[in-house]
Amino acid sequence: MTDSSSPPPAPAAPPAAPTKPRREQIHEVASRLFSERGYHATSMRDLAGQLGMQGGSLYAHIASKDELLIGIVDRAARQFDGALFTLRGDSLPAPEKIREAMHRHIRVVADNMESATVFFHEWKHLSPEAYTRVTNWRDTIDAFYRDLVIQGIKEGSLRPDLDPKMTANLILSAVNWAYTWYRPGGSMTPRDVAEQYADMLLTGLQAAPVSAGPERP
Amino acid sequence: MTDSSSPPPAPAAPPAAPTKPRREQIHEVASRLFSERGYHATSMRDLAGQLGMQGGSLYAHIASKDELLIGIVDRAARQFDGALFTLRGDSLPAPEKIREAMHRHIRVVADNMESATVFFHEWKHLSPEAYTRVTNWRDTIDAFYRDLVIQGIKEGSLRPDLDPKMTANLILSAVNWAYTWYRPGGSMTPRDVAEQYADMLLTGLQAAPVSAGPERP
DNA sequence: CGCGTCACCTAACGGGCGTTTGGTTTGTCC
DNA sequence: GGACAAACCAAACGCCCGTTAGGTGACGCG
Structure with a gap:
């Protein structure tokens, strides 16, 4: 509609290309x-x-339809990767680390709603090599959250009776499922969502007992 | 493999048909x-x-491929419906009700892994009428959990600062995402999953502060 | 025995799929 | 002004899709 002659190829300066x-x-x-x-x-x-x-x-411009899907899914995976794996080095206490990981995870989903949706929905249709690549990658994400929980139990900041696998499942459920309901234009930023989720998860939904007495007031 | 002549049509007793x-x-x-x-x-x-x-x-035996999909999705929706809506009448405290709803919800997923997966993955490909039917139905499920949270806040059993919409989102994330990882043959029953999830959600992941003092001991 | 019915097969229908091929336009550079 | 490449079109390729039509054998019933 607006301009039909799309890209001025910048004739004199092709070395560091403007965009493809x-x-x-x-x-x-x-x-x-x-x-x-x-x-x-x-x-x-x-x-x-x-x-x-x-x-x-x-x-x-492209080689095949498969290659398109692979490109989209790989790009999404790299976004998650880049967001989460810089956290591995940080020495925050586990609850803060969980909070931060959830924030980054949800932000990747929110900033890439379309490719994230493709990632979660269409990975079964990848070619065999790309399929196993994505499967393995998801295992490392699982392990990332699981290790995070284990660290928290060790250092005493998380409840000692937690099952790390199930705890990681619960966290992943929250952040991954966001692709089904989050809408970027809405009133909540990814940070809002992550803060609320982390608060609920870390401190629980139940009201605190009425302070003093163990039974009736 | 086993028997190739599948159904003896039970000639004398067709009124209450044996099976189709x-x-x-x-x-x-x-x-x-x-x-x-x-x-x-x-x-x-x-x-x-x-x-x-x-x-x-x-x-x-069937009319069309669409009809097949509609049948599968409708059946799954009816399973969720039947499991959850008998809870509306119960007068349990909200935390118990959440625990029970999660248990039933996960059990439906676990007992119907295939149709539940189709339900969550393929509802976008339904015919227009079935599509809106499913969409509306999902809204009522959202409302069910939201009302449950509101009730809990009113009665004082849940934290008063919860956002009911987001809390319902979190609960739904946990129980719905189960379709991606749960395997019926494994070591965990749907009840195990629900109990662990409800415990974590209701009382929180964080370790309790060191008992006595409100600040440093 | 003839009739109907059920369950299924074979063959075809129109159409859409991903992809390839050859040609036409447009614009840049020497 | 001629060579060249990029961007695109029009048409076709072989294949598979959902679905339909007509036919065939097995079986129970009067």
Whole structure:
């Protein structure tokens, strides 16, 4: 609509390229369509139509439909990776670390709603190599949260009777499920969500007993 | 393998029919394939092949592929409904009610892993009427948990500073996400999962402060 | 014995799929 | 002004999809 001649290729300065426009546009629109309709329910002609071109013309920019999915999922995985693994070194107490990890995790989901949705929904349709890559990667995320809980139990900041595996499951449920309900335009920032979730998880939903007496007041 | 002549039609007693075998077999296999591969990645010929028949022969028993999906999703929704809505009348304190609702919710997921997976994954591909039906139904489930939290705050059994919407989101995250990791053959029963989750959620992950003093000992 | 019915097969239908091919336009650089 | 590449179109490729139509054998019932 606005400008039909999309990219001025910057003729004199190609070394540090300004952006790669068309290929990235395709990936972006594919993220949107795959997340809205699903991978198999999106045809290459649908995708091309949204970009104002013909189905076959896509193949001047990309190699195949599979490669598109792999690109989207890998990119999402790298986002999670980059957000969480810088935390491994930090020496915060476990509750603070859990709070911070949840914040970063939810922010990645919130900032990449479309590719995160594709990541959680369509990873089963990846080619075998990409499939096992993603599966292994998810195991390391599980382990990250599990180790975090174990550390907290050891240092005494978390309840000693916790099952680390189940605790990690619970935390992951909270942060991952966000892709189903969070809407970036709404009133809550990713930080708001993470703070509320972490508060509820760490200190519990139950009202504190009425201070003094152990039974009736 | 075992018996190839499947159903003796019980000629003298058709009034209260014994079972409807073939149609149900198709629904069961479809649940499995849809949950494993996704709706659009499962062809009617795949489905028929698993039942030892030809693609076209399915249409002697079912009307269409859409109808299959609708049947599976509706059945799953009815399971959740039946499990949760008998709780509306009970006059338990909110924490107990949350614990019980989580237990029932997880049990439905665990006892119907395949149709639950289809329910959570493929509802976007329903026909328009079934789509809005499922969407509305999910809203009532959200409201159920939200009201439960509101009741708990009113009666003083839950923290007064909770956001009911977000608290319901957290509970739903835990019980719904179970479909991604729970395996019925494993060492944990649905009750084990629910008890652990409810304990963690209600009383919190953090270790209790060192008993006596309000500040440093 | 003939009739109906059930469960299934074979074959085909129109259409959409991912992808390839060859050609046309457009714009830049020498 | 001629070479060149990028971006795209139009058309076709073989294949698979959901679904339909007509036919066939087995079986129970009057």
